[in-house]
Amino acid sequence: MKKRGITYGIAVVLLAALLSGCKSSPSAEGTSAANSNKSSENSENSSNELYVYNWGEYIDEDVITQFEEETGIRVIYDPFETNEEMYPIIEAGAISYDVVCPSDYMIQKMVENDLLAEINFDNVPNISQIDPAYMEMSQAFDPENKFSVPYCWGTVGILYNTKRLKELGVAPPSKWADLWDEKLSGEILMQDSVRDAFMVALKKNGFSMNSENPDELEQAKQDLISQKPLVQAYVIDQVRDKMIGGEAAVGVIYSGEMLYIQEEVANLGLDYQLEYVLPQEGTNLWLDSWVIPKNAKNKENAEKWIDFLCRPEIAKANFEYITYPTPNKGAFDLLDADLQNNKSVFPDINSLNNCEVFRYLGEEADEIYNDLWKEVKSN
DSSP states (O other), X not given: OOOOOOSOBOHHHHHHHHHHTOOBOOOXXXXXXXXXXXXXXXXXXXXXXXXXXXXXXXXXXXXXXXHHHHHXXXXXXXXXXXXXXXXXXXXXXXXXXXXXXXXHHHHHHHHHTTOXXXXXXXXXXXXXXXXXXXXXXXXXXXXXXXXOEEEEEXXXXXXXXXXXXXXXXXXXXXXXXXXXXXXXXXXXXXESOHHHHHHHHHHHTTOOTTOOOHHHHHHHHHHHHHHGGGEEEEESTXXXXXXXXXXXXXXXXXXXXXXXXXXXXXXXXXXSOEEEEOOTTOOBEEEEEEBOBTTOSOHHHHHHHHHHHTSHHHHHHHHHHHOOOOOBHHHHXXXXXXXXXXXXXXXXXXXXXXXXXXXXXXXXXXXXXXXXXXXXXXX
């Protein structure tokens, strides 16, 4: 959804496995010939391997090493860039991942399409460390909390360069509509993701970001097309680095990038500030969670992985590396007070007015959104 690119996986091999329809295991850097020996004897209890499918650079590599050392389980890690890239890999079933980290609405889709196994929480005692507020939030897409364990959460907002805006004679943004200011021509970075892009346009107009209303979606499409001449680029991971480099005035970004950005601005001694604002019209309150695909060959290993990541000291180490807000109350309590009080990173979830969690809208709605997005990109 929003993460920095990691270098573990080999996408070409993944695609080849998917297209061939062969029942194969995922490929990853450093994966040995042992992969070819994975056989039917690899029940959910017998293997000492774990195949992880996660966002790029969304975990501390030292945490992976510690897990391997403590458990004797070898982790094979592949990255994906978007939920939409991940889903067909899991749906096709040609590649057997043991544990995956999708976003809220995609988890709902996976549940509705019977792609997930129920988690045995007897094997995940550290679920007690997850703040109940996030378990309740999860019920929007996992109503009985059977299939998912919260990993990271956050918001989507506008990052802006204070100096550049002053040079352009533009006031700091306070609402999504500000991203249609013609003075910002060539200075806007938008998310290259259908739901994220449409969220901006829908919320700008006072609509739900889960709208299925044809008139509202058409208006959002037209607004995105009219905005397109102002957009410097549609990007995913590159927003952060482009903004730090002074390449744009504003960018749509995930709140989890803010701690890294604040540290980089200070370390580089930049003569401008990068500030983050939640638009007045409301925004996306998102939650990424660990799930176990139904065809996982190492289910108990996956539950050991989830339980390990829920340990407060491990969740704290992970947060310090990826800088995305943790739902782990034990980890939060271990943080310094200045981090706990950093509202760009940990906003009070009870004060996020007009925010919504993405919902899976069904195959027909998915097709409509995708077709509209293609129209935006082709204009």
